[in-house]
Amino acid sequence: MNISIGNDHAGTDYKNAIIKKLEAEGHTVTNHGTDNDDSVDYPDFGHPVANDVEEGKADFGIVICGSGNGINMTVNKHAGIRSALCWNTELAALARQHNDANVLALPARFIDQNLALECVDTFLNEKFEGGRHDRRVGKIPC
Structure with a gap:
């Protein structure tokens, strides 16, 4: 699977751990995130991830910032992106x-x-159920 990942300064350590895990599992990871903890602007790292998913260069994207909200809002501005802010495996x-x-x-x-690593595992291994959910997702504008 091809995964695109982006992060701001708050998510650098998480990104590195996620990349290590995903690559060990045989996934290809494109890193659009910052690689240190110097303050940066999360949109600069979220937009490239959304572009990769939109253009079919990545099967999925993972974005990380301090609250998760800002980078989630950023990528959800892109057509065809359905980003979910998750803080547990059930979500x-x-x-x-x-x-x-x-x-x-x-x-x-x-x-x-x-x-965070458990959430990544869950997210990448679950499948869309379709059915009544397909109708609802179809009502989200792209």
Whole structure:
């Protein structure tokens, strides 16, 4: 699977752990995030992830900032992006099962790194259920 990932300064350590895990599992990861903790603007790192997913260069995106909100709002401005802010594995599962989310947003300052890795696993391994959810997702404008 091809995964695009982006982060601001709050998410650098999480991004590095996620990339290490995903690459060990055989995934290809495109890193659009900052690589240090110097203050940066999350939109600069979210837009390239959304572009990768929109253009089919990535199967899924993962975005990380302090609260998860700012970078989630950023990528959701792109047509065809359904990003879900998840702070536990149940939300990550439902984002895929019910909303066909294609980007996972993580709040680095509100969940620990192990939980973030679990959310990534859950998100990437769940499938969209379709059915009544397909009708609802179809009503989200692109």
